Structure formats: structure tokens, C-alpha cells
Amino acid sequence: MITFGWIVVILLFVIGMVGAVYPILPGVLAIYGAFFLYGWLISWEPFGFWFWLIQTLIVIIIMVADYAVSAMGVKKFGGSKAAIIGSTVGLIIGPFVIPAFGIILGPFIGAVIGEIIVGTSWKKALSAGVGSVLGFFASSVVKIALQLVMIIVFFIWVF
Incomplete structure (x- = not known):
């Protein structure tokens, strides 16, 4: 059971890290869930109040x-709430509509369409689209770094 537990925990860590850039996967929740599965399948002993906090x-x-x-x-590139909403929708739908490049083109196209719908000029809409892609990349870097911290803290607590 211990080997099975470790396989599941590591698999959830991998899914979580991939989910940091691919929004369809659970990301941080997969990593958080791995801690619970470790407890149920292997041992709750290493975890205490400070770990969970x-x-x-x-x-x-x-x-x-x-x-x-x-x-x-x-926002930094002049986008409005319409661009933020469009970017989010594009981020979710993009990978399905354009499998190879949807993760990048989805937020860009979504932000541009969002801005065009509210009557923004093409130039400003394209700028918002660029901002959405840069924001997505920056967000991914932050998620990857913090999720790595979660995994490192887990291993420190367990070993």
C-alpha cells in the first residue's frame, strides 16, 4: 500500500505542476489533494497544525x-474588464479549439474579442491581448514557484 500511495502522490504532484500552465487540470488542488491521500494511504503522522496552515x-x-x-x-496594457473576461474564456476554450497553440492564442484572442465587443479600437484591443498573454505567463511562473514550495515543504515534513 505504501508503494501505491507514493505512486498516487507523485502522479498528483505531476498533474498539479502541469495544471499550473494548463488550466483544465486542477493544478494546486491536485497537489493539496496529494497530501490528504498521503495521509489516508501512508500516514498522517508527519502532518501537524503548522504543515496544514x-x-x-x-x-x-x-x-x-x-x-x-x-x-x-x-490592465497594464490598457485592457478593460471585457478583456479580462474574454481572456479567461479564451484560456479555458482555447486549448480545445486550437489544440497545439490554444493555451497562448486563447487568452490573446479572448481579450481582443472582449475589447472589440465593448467598442475599443483594434490597436488598444491588440495591446490588451498582448497583456493577457504576458499576464498568463507571469501567473504561470508564480503558480509553478509556489507549487514547488508546497512540494518541497511536503518532503521536508515527511523526511
């Missing part, structure tokens, strides 16, 4: 930062 705070920070950093990218 630290990990839960990181999860909250990631969830807030994910939206905030992406939105800041759009």
Missing part, C-alpha cells in the same frame, strides 16, 4: 494570485 495559506495565495496577476497583465 502553511500549505493552506499557499493554496489561498495561489488562487488569489492566479486571477490577480493575469488581470494585472491585461
Whole structure:
């Protein structure tokens, strides 16, 4: 059962890291879930109040930062709420519509369409699209870094 537990935990860590850039996968929640599965399948002993407090705070920070950093990218390049909404929709739909490049083109196209719908000029809409892509990349970097911290803290606590 211990080997099975470790396989599941590592698999969830991998899914979580891939989910940091591919929004369809659960990302941080897969990593957080891995801790619970470790407890159920292997042992709750290494975990205490401070472990759960630290990990839960990181999860909250990631969830807030994910939206905030992406939105800041759009805003910095002159985008409106329509661009933020369009970018988010594009980020979710893009990978399905354009499998190879949808993860990048989806937010860009979504932000541009959002701006065009509210009557923004093409130039400003394209700028918002660039901001959405840069915001997505910045958000991904933040998520990857914080999720790595979660995994490192887990291994420190377990070993």
C-alpha cells in the first residue's frame, strides 16, 4: 500500500505542476489533494497544525494570485474588464479549439474579442491581448514557484 500511495502522490504532484500552465487540470488542488491521500494511504503522522496552515495559506495565495496577476497583465496594457473576461474564456476554450497553440492564442484572442465587443479600437484591443498573454505567463511562473514550495515543504515534513 505504501508503494501505491507514493505512486498516487507523485502522479498528483505531476498533474498539479502541469495544471499550473494548463488550466483544465486542477493544478494546486491536485497537489493539496496529494497530501490528504498521503495521509489516508501512508500516514498522517508527519502532518501537524503548522504543515496544514502553511500549505493552506499557499493554496489561498495561489488562487488569489492566479486571477490577480493575469488581470494585472491585461490592465497594464490598457485592457478593460471585457478583456479580462474574454481572456479567461479564451484560456479555458482555447486549448480545445486550437489544440497545439490554444493555451497562448486563447487568452490573446479572448481579450481582443472582449475589447472589440465593448467598442475599443483594434490597436488598444491588440495591446490588451498582448497583456493577457504576458499576464498568463507571469501567473504561470508564480503558480509553478509556489507549487514547488508546497512540494518541497511536503518532503521536508515527511523526511
